[in-house]
Amino acid sequence: MNQVISDSIFLAKLDETFRTKSIHVADYFFQETEGKTYFSQRRTITDQDMVDNISQLAEVFCVFLETVSWRDLSLNPTFGEYSAIVGGADADFIADNCVVDLKTSSKLDYKGDDFAQVLGYAVNSL
Numbered sequence: 001m002n003q004v005i006s007d008s009i010f011l012a013k014l015d016e017t018f019r020t021k022s023i024h025v026a027d028y029f030f031q032e033t034e035g036k037t038y039f040s041q042r043r044t045i046t047d048q049d050m051v052d053n054i055s056q057l058a059e060v061f062c063v064f065l066e067t068v069s070w071r072d073l074s075l076n077p078t079f080g081e082y083s084a085i086v087g088g089a090d091a092d093f094i095a096d097n098c099v100v101d102l103k104t105s106s107k108l109d110y111k112g113d114d115f116a117q118v119l120g121y122a123v124n125s126l
Contacts (some may be wrong), residue, residue, distance in 0.1 A: 070095045
């Protein structure tokens with residue numbers, strides 16, 4: 001599982017590099033081949049710290065999942081015209097009557113758009 005998490009972090013960084021047209025992806029190559037980076041600013045958390053943290057969160061989530069017995073589960077549901085209103089959004093899953101939409105951020109805050117999106121899901125399911 002740790003290798004999957006590590007590879008996912010690498011792919012997320014590649015995605016960020018592609019979207020922002022950043023050169024920082026070269027630092028991953030240099031870190032592996034030369035043991036140092038050239039472009040990245042000082043980092044406060046290492047990749048291994050992220051792997052450890054995500055692994056711990058996954059363990060807690062798996063324990064939670066083992067305690068729940070759902071009758072109906074829908075993965076990656078869409079909400080028709082309501083999805084289009086918010087740019088084609090879809091939820092992560094619906095368990096019975098509970099919409100679950102996981103949000104991640106690099107900052108400790110939430111965006112009004114995220115709240116509006118989840119509220120739109122709730123309105124559509126009435």
